[in-house]
Amino acid sequence: MNPRDATRSALHSRILATLTSRSNDLVRILRELIDFPYPDDFWQLDFEIHDNDHPQILIYFYRDKFEQVLRPGGSVMISASEIPDGPFAHYQRMERECQEANSPPPSCYPFHIPSPLFSREPLYPSQIEVEFAPDPESDNSWVRVAAIQTVIDWFRACWIEAGGTGFCFRAFIGDHDASKRLDLRSGEWSDVE
Numbered sequence: 001m002n003p004r005d006a007t008r009s010a011l012h013s014r015i016l017a018t019l020t021s022r023s024n025d026l027v028r029i030l031r032e033l034i035d036f037p038y039p040d041d042f043w044q045l046d047f048e049i050h051d052n053d054h055p056q057i058l059i060y061f062y063r064d065k066f067e068q069v070l071r072p073g074g075s076v077m078i079s080a081s082e083i084p085d086g087p088f089a090h091y092q093r094m095e096r097e098c099q100e101a102n103s104p105p106p107s108c109y110p111f112h113i114p115s116p117l118f119s120r121e122p123l124y125p126s127q128i129e130v131e132f133a134p135d136p137e138s139d140n141s142w143v144r145v146a147a148i149q150t151v152i153d154w155f156r157a158c159w160i161e162a163g164g165t166g167f168c169f170r171a172f173i174g175d176h177d178a179s180k181r182l183d184l185r186s187g188e189w190s191d192v193e
Contacts, residue, residue, distance in 0.1 A: 054122030
């Protein structure tokens with residue numbers, strides 16, 4: 001094994017050790033998402049791995065004409081950039097009122113999932129990536145790529161354990177804003193719009 005492969009393997013092992021401790025929680029949450037009675041116009045779940053100093057997963061729920069984002073910690077945002085004064089304004093006002101009152105979103109949201117994916121804790125300590133890429137002058141992009149791939153592999157294994165291969169709708173996971181996403185049902189990579 002060459003030194004880069006050994007380092008990549010060590011990175012994978014460190015991140016996976018942290019993720020594995022959360023597998024049971026993830027499987028439970030994914031079962032809720034898979035079994036949820038989605039409305040007729042629902043068509044896709046999209047999981048994105050974000051890394052703003054601490055890796056997290058956001059869930060995007062796609063229905064005709066809008067998307068709903070459930071952020072770690074439970075805050076919900078309705079995005080309606082194409083129709084700023086459209087039917088979503090009501091939900092945006094309700095969400096602001098809930099945040100100000102420090103209360104959960106009401107059940108009259110377009111639809112509501114009872115659990116956030118994870119709390120505000122990072123998926124794994126971001127310090128792990130720093131340990132494997134200590135020289136900021138070097139091209140260390142492979143560290144992030146390897147870390148994201150570890151998260152995706154772990155997530156897909158939990159998705160399968162939760163019964164996700166029988167999910168009736170499209171479901172993907174990928175790095176934030178990446179054009180390639182892993183189809184969670186088939187295990188194939190594809191371009192997703």
